[in-house]
Amino acid sequence: MALTMNQLRTLLDPDEPNYTQIRALLQPDDVPNLEALATGPDLMLASKAAYALSLIGTLPARDALARLAAAGPLQVRIAVASGLPNLRGLDVSALVTHLLADPDFNVRKGAIKASRALKLTALAPRLQTIAASDQVPALRQLAADALDELR
Amino acid sequence: MASVLDLARINDSGDLAGGVGDIAAVAGPDAMLVTAVRTEARTLKLITWRLNSAGPVTRLGDSGAAAGVASDLAIAVGALYVVACRTSDGKLKLISWEIDATGSAITRRGDSGNAAGEATLIDVVSLSPSLFVTACRTGAGDLKLISWRLNRDGSLARLNDSGSAAGRVSEIALCKLASNRVATAVRDGSGNLKVITWSVSAAGEVARLGDTGTAAGRATLIRCVVDAGGLLITSVRAADGDLKLISWRVSSDGRAITRLGDSGEQAGDIGDNSLVALPDGVVSGVRAANGSLKLIAWSVDGSGRFTRRGDSAAQAGVASQIQLVAGPRAIGAPRHSVALATALRTAAGRLKVITWGPPVVRLHVKILVEPTTFTRAEMLQGMRDVFASVGFGVEIVSEETLDLPPLQTVDVGACAGETTTEQERLFANRNNVGPDDIVAYFVLATNPPLNGCATSPAGRPSVIVVQTASRWTLGHEIGHVLGLRHVNDRNRLMTGGGTGNITNPPPDLVPAEQSTMIDSRLSVPA
Numbered sequence: 001m002a003l004t005m006n007q008l009r010t011l012l013d014p015d016e017p018n019y020t021q022i023r024a025l026l027q028p029d030d031v032p033n034l035e036a037l038a039t040g041p042d043l044m045l046a047s048k049a050a051y052a053l054s055l056i057g058t059l060p061a062r063d064a065l066a067r068l069a070a071a072g073p074l075q076v077r078i079a080v081a082s083g084l085p086n087l088r089g090l091d092v093s094a095l096v097t098h099l100l101a102d103p104d105f106n107v108r109k110g111a112i113k114a115s116r117a118l119k120l121t122a123l124a125p126r127l128q129t130i131a132a133s134d135q136v137p138a139l140r141q142l143a144a145d146a147l148d149e150l151r
Numbered sequence: 152m153a154s155v156l157d158l159a160r161i162n163d164s165g166d167l168a169g170g171v172g173d174i175a176a177v178a179g180p181d182a183m184l185v186t187a188v189r190t191e192a193r194t195l196k197l198i199t200w201r202l203n204s205a206g207p208v209t210r211l212g213d214s215g216a217a218a219g220v221a222s223d224l225a226i227a228v229g230a231l232y233v234v235a236c237r238t239s240d241g242k243l244k245l246i247s248w249e250i251d252a253t254g255s256a257i258t259r260r261g262d263s264g265n266a267a268g269e270a271t272l273i274d275v276v277s278l279s280p281s282l283f284v285t286a287c288r289t290g291a292g293d294l295k296l297i298s299w300r301l302n303r304d305g306s307l308a309r310l311n312d313s314g315s316a317a318g319r320v321s322e323i324a325l326c327k328l329a330s331n332r333v334a335t336a337v338r339d340g341s342g343n344l345k346v347i348t349w350s351v352s353a354a355g356e357v358a359r360l361g362d363t364g365t366a367a368g369r370a371t372l373i374r375c376v377v378d379a380g381g382l383l384i385t386s387v388r389a390a391d392g393d394l395k396l397i398s399w400r401v402s403s404d405g406r407a408i409t410r411l412g413d414s415g416e417q418a419g420d421i422g423d424n425s426l427v428a429l430p431d432g433v434v435s436g437v438r439a440a441n442g443s444l445k446l447i448a449w450s451v452d453g454s455g456r457f458t459r460r461g462d463s464a465a466q467a468g469v470a471s472q473i474q475l476v477a478g479p480r481a482i483g484a485p486r487h488s489v490a491l492a493t494a495l496r497t498a499a500g501r502l503k504v505i506t507w508g509p510p511v512v513r514l515h516v517k518i519l520v521e522p523t524t525f526t527r528a529e530m531l532q533g534m535r536d537v538f539a540s541v542g543f544g545v546e547i548v549s550e551e552t553l554d555l556p557p558l559q560t561v562d563v564g565a566c567a568g569e570t571t572t573e574q575e576r577l578f579a580n581r582n583n584v585g586p587d588d589i590v591a592y593f594v595l596a597t598n599p600p601l602n603g604c605a606t607s608p609a610g611r612p613s614v615i616v617v618q619t620a621s622r623w624t625l626g627h628e629i630g631h632v633l634g635l636r637h638v639n640d641r642n643r644l645m646t647g648g649g650t651g652n653i654t655n656p657p658p659d660l661v662p663a664e665q666s667t668m669i670d671s672r673l674s675v676p677a
Contacts, residue, residue, distance in 0.1 A: 010648070011651055012638075013648060013649030013650045014647055014648060015601065015602035015603055015620070015621070015627055015628070015649060015650055016566050016601045016603070016604060017599075017600075017601065017625050018567065019565075019599050040652075043524065043619040044524065044600075044602060044617075044619040044620065044621070045651075047496055047600040047619070048599075048600045049594065050600075051599050052598050055374060074595075075596055075600075076620070077599075077620055078560055078595070078596045079596070079599075079600045082560075082598035082599055082600065083599070094337070094555075105452065105556060105593055106401075106560045106596070109557065109560060110560065110598065129576075136556055137555075138556060138557035140555070142557070
């Protein structure tokens with residue numbers, strides 16, 4: 001049975017949520033409520049809900065994350081990028097590719113690190129482009145380091 | 152704003168002094184403390200100390216073997232420092248000392264010769280640079296006040312005395328009411344506290360003005376001070392063994408002494424007792440039931456009502472011969488300074504000087520991304536409000552903007568003891584911050600998303616606060632750094648349910664949390 005909105009809030013409202021505990025409590029049918037929280041006005045709660053979606057690790061959760069990546073505010077997109085490594089085993093190339101092109105470098109940073117963590121060798125050309133021309137020098141280096149590891 | 156009555160231990164003199172019997176102490180200029188002690192050889196020695204605002208109390212100098220056997224020590228400062236003591240033949244003697252500005256040169260200038268007879272329970276005050284008054288119990292057991300003139304050559308000339316104007320006493324405390332008036336708080340022949348006021352003319356004429364009659368009960372360990380509001384405050388061990396403070400108003404002519412109020416049941420059983428007036432209250436220094444030193448801070452309002460502000464908890468060990476001396480700190484002083492010093496005899500019988508001041512968190516702010524849900528100013532004010540409720544100040548020592556784009560989002564892992572590579576890189580940006588100072592880094596977000604995180608490596612106490620954190624997250628994370636844990640109460644700062652859900656702002660800190668914060672080496676006296 002899905003957790004209620006209040007139950008989810010209780011889990012996510014702490015200043016330092018215990019995501020290990022949260023992962024153990026979440027079920028696939030919690031996706032709709034988490035997505036609702038992730039699109040709400042409270043950006044702190046929204047970012048935590050987005051990250052919690054990644055902990056579910058199902059295709060519906062991935063698809064919800066993709067919608068958030070496409071339309072969410074910056075804090076939520078950063079949380080989506082942060083949660084990408086939790087989606088191991090799913091096809092996330094399109095989602096990661098989208099985030100690698102995000103206008104905000106903090107999101108791109110998370111996506112680069114996810115590419116490396118998930119060993120997404122198919123994204124090497126995109127990482128090569130970032131390593132060569134991203135406007136943020138630190139990201140160029142981060143992408144180059146990721147490429148080195150993927151090769 | 153932290154009161155000077157919120158006391159945290161700053162430092163002490165370590166093992167810089169030897170064994171002592173009696174101790175008397177008085178404040179000198181420029182944060183100097185002068186102690187007069189009875190050494191293990193039973194001789195009088197003066198030792199000077201610097202009450203440093205940070206670091207240990209340093210010993211400046213001593214008087215060497217310039218004085219003989221003495222006991223019943225008291226000290227006051229006028230044009231020179233004057234020690235009143237009981238000599239080896241049991242007589243009262245006053246000795247004057249010159250101490251240079253550095254405190255390292257202590258020179259005996261003169262004394263009172265054989266101008267006084269047998270005396271015990273000696274106390275002394277200065278009414279002007281050259282006029283001193285002693286109070287003592289004579290060989291017959293009676294209270295006697297004697298006035299003295301300090302001559303230019305350092306000798307002390309007896310001017311006059313109180314004659315037979317007072318009766319039997321078994322304890323004496325003497326305090327200055329005005330430049331021409333003193334009060335004695337004594338244990339009378341019946342064992343009761345009695346306050347007697349005296350006028351002392353410029354020529355040294357001593358006249359009894361009035362007394363409290365039977366307005367106070369049985370008492371021992373009697374002390375007295377005049378507070379910043381001009382009330383006379385006596386401090387005693389009452390018949391039940393508990394500390395009791397009583398406030399008195401002395402009329403303008405000194406003849407009427409009205410009891411205003413007392414501290415009631417706000418303090419427990421005590422051994423030793425000492426009392427000092429600070430700019431916004433008084434502090435008792437007592438030996439608690441377990442033998443250790445405890446300082447208790449009191450506010451005294453204009454009507455003489457006492458409110459216990461707090462105490463020093465378990466910040467000091469076993470002590471006796473406790474002496475309190477006000478430090479140089481002013482109310483609201485923005486930087487570290489000493490509010491109070493205690494000179495005491497440790498369990499090993501050695502003299503130790505301990506400095507005390509209001510606790511403060513020294514915070515450096517480093518901004519990578521400004522917070523938006525609440526402004527940085529709102530977060531800092533929120534923290535100040537909550538910390539002030541338990542007497543803690545928050546000192547913003549520095550603010551710096553860090554241009555570190557790669558660290559605007561920071562991996563924090565589980566935020567539970569281990570720091571990540573990115574946290575290490577962020578916390579490396581301390582830029583000359585002291586090891587006991589806390590740095591708050593304002594960032595865009597953490598990975599995973601948290602309001603903040605207080606995990607930091609040893610020697611680099613730090614917190615991270617994200618852009619969308621609550622008003623109280625900063626204080627909450629600093630609370631963690633000071634040793635506080637989560638609680639299941641949404642009225643409290645350390646709620647584990649999210650500071651965004653605090654139901655009754657500002658959130659609370661409870662006394663046990665205050666003690667933990669004071670015990671933290673990261674809360675330093677201001």
